[in-house]
Amino acid sequence: MKDYSLLIDRESIPRHVAIIMDGNGRWARRRSLPRVEGHRRGAQVIESLMDTAIDLGIEVVSLYAFSTENWSRPKDEIAGIWRLLEMFFEANIDAIMKKGVLLRHSGSMRRLPASTRRIIEESVARTRGNRAITLNFCLNYGGRQELVEAVNAWAASKRQGEKLTERSFERHLYTAGLPDVDLLIRTSGERRVSNFLLWQIAYAEMIFTSVLWPDFRPRHLYRMIYEYQQRDRRFGGL
Ligand code: FPP
Numbered sequence: 001m002k003d004y005s006l007l008i009d010r011e012s013i014p015r016h017v018a019i020i021m022d023g024n025g026r027w028a029r030r031r032s033l034p035r036v037e038g039h040r041r042g043a044q045v046i047e048s049l050m051d052t053a054i055d056l057g058i059e060v061v062s063l064y065a066f067s068t069e070n071w072s073r074p075k076d077e078i079a080g081i082w083r084l085l086e087m088f089f090e091a092n093i094d095a096i097m098k099k100g101v102l103l104r105h106s107g108s109m110r111r112l113p114a115s116t117r118r119i120i121e122e123s124v125a126r127t128r129g130n131r132a133i134t135l136n137f138c139l140n141y142g143g144r145q146e147l148v149e150a151v152n153a154w155a156a157s158k159r160q161g162e163k164l165t166e167r168s169f170e171r172h173l174y175t176a177g178l179p180d181v182d183l184l185i186r187t188s189g190e191r192r193v194s195n196f197l198l199w200q201i202a203y204a205e206m207i208f209t210s211v212l213w214p215d216f217r218p219r220h221l222y223r224m225i226y227e228y229q230q231r232d233r234r235f236g237g238l
Helices: 024-030 034-054 069-072 075-099 113-127 143-157 166-170 217-229
Strands: 016-020 058-066 101-105 133-141 181-185 204-210
Touching: 024 034, 034 075, 034 133, 034 217, 058 069, 058 075, 058 101, 069 075, 075 101, 075 113, 075 133, 101 113, 133 143, 143 166, 181 217, 204 217
Parallel strands: 016 058, 016 181, 058 133, 101 133, 181 204
Antiparallel strands: none
């Protein structure tokens, strides 16, 4: 594969890259391993990607780690994902602080195990002053749920006669303050949005790859950023 890192225009890097990390289960099945082993390898990929994203100057990376629909999976797989997340934050918090990564959580904390919730809240609070990059973990996240919660939050905060605008509405989303998604990536060959950041991807470029998430490497991200830069983004204009 060509070294796309050398071809990338460092002046037009997408500000916000959102990733649907799909294919962990298939990766494991092909090796006759338990599905949770695929998730473990998937979590390792995130570690290696952080440096690449910082090096490129990407401002925000959103990761779809658990959807509101994932609760229908077997209990032991769900428990494995929470354990992996806790281990990820514990094992990486020092590196995260050193690299200047600001952590955020998008989604509902309801139904999350208390230990997972605690470690997310503590990690998010600890990194509040960091500025190198924002890593937005979308956990127990659903796009429709986010929109409904935002409408309810707006209605509860509504002052007499106030009209809703796109800007005032965005302040009630989980992603308040983050830029719109410029590039949406989905691995594993599926070509669906799957209820991910529905509002924020309005004008996102989408790139789908057959690579399974545990096999995703920095060279794949470089190639995708290059491909993104070849697209003509018109935002509805000419
Ligand atoms: C999709 O693959 C992946 C998930 C539903 C979970 C993603 C979780 C991780 C990458 C690990 C969690 C840990 C951290 C630190 C975020 P799939 O299981 O749907 O794969 P399949 O379609 O091949 O079955």
